Amino acid sequence: MSRSDVLVVSATAAEAAHVTSEFEVVVTGIGKVSAAVTVAAALGRHQGELPLVVNIGTAGALHVVHEGIFVPSAVINHDISSAAIRAVGHEVLDEVALPDGDGSVLATGDAFVSDADVRDLLAQRADLVDMEGFAVAQACAHVGARCRLVKCVSDLADDSALDWPSRIDSCARQLAKWLVNEL
Numbered sequence: 677m678s679r680s681d682v683l684v685v686s687a688t689a690a691e692a693a694h695v696t697s698e699f700e701v702v703v704t705g706i707g708k709v710s711a712a713v714t715v716a717a718a719l720g721r722h723q724g725e726l727p728l729v730v731n732i733g734t735a736g737a738l739h740v741v742h743e744g745i746f747v748p749s750a751v752i753n754h755d756i757s758s759a760a761i762r763a764v765g766h767e768v769l770d771e772v773a774l775p776d777g778d779g780s781v782l783a784t785g786d787a788f789v790s791d792a793d794v795r796d797l798l799a800q801r802a803d804l805v806d807m808e809g810f811a812v813a814q815a816c817a818h819v820g821a822r823c824r825l826v827k828c829v830s831d832l833a834d835d836s837a838l839d840w841p842s843r844i845d846s847c848a849r850q851l852a853k854w855l856v857n858e859l
Contacts, residue, residue, distance in 0.1 A: 682859055683727040685715055687808045690844045691733045694852035700727070704808060707786050708753075711808035715815040726821040730859070731812040732851040733826075734844060735782065736789050736833030738799035742780075743829045745854050746804055749777025751825060753810045754798060755785035772813040774825060782825055784810030790837035798833070805833050826854055 679698040686692035687710075692701050704714035711731075719726055737743065750773050758770040783802035789795055798805055809825045816823035828847035831837040 679859060681725075681727050682855075683718060683722075683729045684855065685711070685718075685729055685731045685808075685812055687711065687733050688844070691848050691851065693845065693848045695732070695855060696852065699855065704812075707807055708784065708811035709786075711811035712815045715812050716819070719815070719819050719821055726819065728822045728824065728859075729812065729816050730855065731809055731823070731825045732855070733806060733808060733828070734830035734840065734847045735804040735806040735809075735827035736795070736831050736837055737829045738783070738795055738803055738805055738833055740832060742803055745850055746780045746782075746827045746829070747774075747776070747778045748780045748782040748804065748809070748825050748827065749774055751782040751784055751810045751813050752802060753785070753814075754783040754801070754805070755787060769814060772810065772817055772823075774813060774823060776824060780804060782806060782809045782827060784808065788837065789833040790835055792834040795833035804829065826851060 684699045684701045702718045704711040753770045761768045781802040783798050783805045789805045828850050830843040
């Protein structure tokens with residue numbers, strides 16, 4: 677695979693600041709709606725075979741032992757009322773399996789997790805939390821594009837998350853290094 681066959685997706689320009697010019701980069705903005713719409717539009721502009729979409733970004737660790745880079749094998753939409761929607765007779769997609777992952781699970785939601793109690797509840801279902809991964813994966817699945825999520829732990833999804841801006845550059849460097857070394 678050529679690096680020109682890869683679409684790097686990031687929520688913020690800061691998270692993609694060190695990605696080399698060999699890669700096409702799309703910045704979505706923060707949150708699931710922005711991520712889904714932007715990725716769908718970007719994929720719609722591609723002619724022929726769709727690129728591999730690699731969503732890079734920061735994530736909160738839901739377990740204190742987690743640090744560094746993760747490539748989740750599954751992503752869940754943690755802030756949708758799946759059980760209630762199913763109870764009224766409708767199916768809802770709330771999990772996407774991802775090939776070539778490391779076995780970890782990413783939880784995606786539109787709420788910035790900075791509360792240890794919320795973190796501990798999410799930790800029963802996942803290893804990491806972010807705000808875009810599920811939307812990127814779902815947009816890719818919808819059109820048949822291959823997708824990988826690559827997340828760098830920036831905080832412990834507690835009050836340390838409020839220091840997120842000071843940790844972005846370090847994570848951005850690690851994510852760019854991963855892209856060069858793994859793709």
